[in-house]
Amino acid sequence: MELVSIRDMYRNKEKYIDTTLEIGGWVRSIRASKNFGFIVVNDGTFFEPLQVVYHDEMDNFAEVSKLNVGAAIIVKGKLVATPDAKQPFEIQAEEVYIEGPSSSDYPLQKKRHSFEYLRTIAHLRPRTNTFQAVFRVRSLIAYAIHKFFQERDFVYVHTPIITGSDAEGAGEMFRVTTLDMDNLPKNEDGTVNYEEDFFNKETSLTVSGQLNGETYAMAFKNIYTFGPTFRAENSNTTRHAAEFWMIEPEIAFADLKDDMILAESMIKYIIRYVMENAPEEMAFFNQFVDKGLIERLTSVANSDFGHVTYTEAIEILEKHNDKFDYKVSWGCDLQTEHERYLTEQIFKCPVFVTDYPKDIKAFYMKMNEDNKTVAAMDCLVPGIGEIIGGSQREDDYDKLVKRMEEMGLNAEDYDFYLDLRKYGSTRHAGFGLGFERCVMYLTGMSNIRDVIPFPRTVNNCEL
């Protein structure tokens, strides 16, 4: 008999009530008395579990009653409505087949475990309510993002993970090598000879797919990337991981305004998709992880995002400098405390801050006419701060070369990138969405380690 999923049962109740069926899943809790017992089973397909009632008419009644939490079972029985109970139905078991028992040292007994402890058993924590919810929602968000872009005919581009360049100079990089570390080939001057390395030169893990992405936007008009990126930064915070996923759309024949419209539409789309497709999980987060989450997200999905220039934002923030650890003044980078103050206290909704001073932004951003600021935008959201950073790109060959020189970059390293300004250059813009920040934002989870299946952070690369 084909196993029926608990999701299917909940979503298509009428089809299954009063029929005999089979389910397979894992014991969440078990309570046995002399002649009968209750088993709560979760089969991983649905957030809500299923109650199984079994009786001593079964041959293996005693054996089943001794099952530990975590055991895998297959249950055959009749699904009956339970109008007076909390759950809508239960299975009255005819047979309980033990697929795999669980030993009594199973770490996930029926009690509340701290997130810290659960991080030490990353291979088992998806079996708990919280992490079932987190990782199903993570999966749905990823799909919502693909769906959003594909419905708009964006081309998904796999930009490379191993790179010979340091892209935007965006931070510390991980080296990738096959050299024998205990016997490194050397040049005459004693330095390492990377010509003997796998790629014949020094290589690292990517920090951004943007520059490669731009080359495809100049061919396909609208593209997006969705892949892992890396930072070898020694920062042990709740918001930084060494390995994380990024989404980087890039749109041609488009400017900063188009870029912001795209970002706002995308965020709203994701919120609506997840609320619609994971109502049980979202209700759980709202109740146990972040009270007010659903109200906040609903409001974001239905309101227009704010807009403010960096210069205006500084003027506003300067009036509240007494509230900040770092005092703001024109020219400084915004810290999370400033970002959150703007979006939570001033605007009370997501807000785009635009036109940042050129000196705190990357070389590729389009210079504004004031020659002091660039066409950059950060999208700030309540509870998180910056969730998206983007810009219109400098599409003028000469201006770009000049900016690279000012910033000490070697133009020869960027030949391919400059070619885009030589052969049919056009206005274009894009942004980066940190995927994990997005998952945190939608679930209310406050530590990035708890939204990545197997997180990689300084000194931590387990499993």
Place this chain on the structure above:
Amino acid sequence: MELVSIRDMYRNKEKYIDTTLEIGGWVRSIRASKNFGFIVVNDGTFFEPLQVVYHDEMDNFAEVSKLNVGAAIIVKGKLVATPDAKQPFEIQAEEVYIEGPSSSDYPLQKKRHSFEYLRTIAHLRPRTNTFQAVFRVRSLIAYAIHKFFQERDFVYVHTPIITGSDAEGAGEMFRVTTLDMDNLPKNEDGTVNYEEDFFNKETSLTVSGQLNGETYAMAFKNIYTFGPTFRAENSNTTRHAAEFWMIEPEIAFADLKDDMILAESMIKYIIRYVMENAPEEMAFFNQFVDKGLIERLTSVANSDFGHVTYTEAIEILEKHNDKFDYKVSWGCDLQTEHERYLTEQIFKCPVFVTDYPKDIKAFYMKMNEDNKTVAAMDCLVPGIGEIIGGSQREDDYDKLVKRMEEMGLNAEDYDFYLDLRKYGSTRHAGFGLGFERCVMYLTGMSNIRDVIPFPRTVNNCEL
């Protein structure tokens, strides 16, 4: 005025014929005479280009006539039907605005370039017909795969890229490190001290997400991964890259038969999705890259896949040993020549080969009752050979430990993996689909370098 995409124009002709509109795109070719001219424009949204007719009534007629191939332009004009021409319509331009010119050294002049040459300009090749088609189809295949699994409520899991284990021992790995190569920290015995490395130990790039994926299948029942994997193998072939993407579904309460049903459904789904959503691109491949492609794919989508055990396959192949460079006999691994002979000559359709000798397969595969073979399956397709490799996993704790010992693996390194057999073990199975092989299969392209935007192979890590 909002730009209309050429895709939209082709797909919703009625809406646009006889209206005045604006398009933005790049010049594919230009032909000017004294009073008028023709420009073929591609805007990257659609495989077919659009013809623009312009006249000397325009102020910048002379300037436009001097445009080089590759220039970016915006055209305003009326879309008119051209019932007597090859193309269904053309734009009669009122204005042609030059967004960005192209210099005369533009490498993609209107002539046929070899794939070898185009590989040297990876940032420009997506602007050619062939690579527009390849990379749009690549994007569609990726989406079809997500869609297939999400429609079936599989959870998408991001398994880690940086890993501290060597997973299935599947091959040479790339080291990931932040140690100062010119000044490596050493232990007292002179070996490198990896405790000073970023993760406090030796780390590499993943070769497979399977073992991590299994932990999630034992929580969510049905999961899939879709991410980059790496092999530091010094093999310079048309089918191997150092960096490629893999899809690895894993299903619990399921055996090898379920696994094959899943694989077959997935392949058929992908084919149908691409044929439906990229008919122009597929027609192009069929005509210029691989004659017979569409017929072959249509037949695969509509026929049942074959099934043969390894033992039977060897019996069949042995009769044709005169045709092979490597002669087969029971116990040997199948080479591409054998795989292709089976699927192309014997079965004339995709075929699953099952139950391979344990000695040529990985430690985690479920032992069959004969104690000689394991519950493995490879899916072979015409033109490629193996496209999918999968197996039912050993779910018995003691058998798994025994097998690991036989193969010289250290059980302690696999504690988390063994836990899955201790706490609610159940039948489960999965497979790996090499994404690039799948793209090659669907496009008829014969070199893996031509289906990856920026390929990484031995001695090659450009852009």
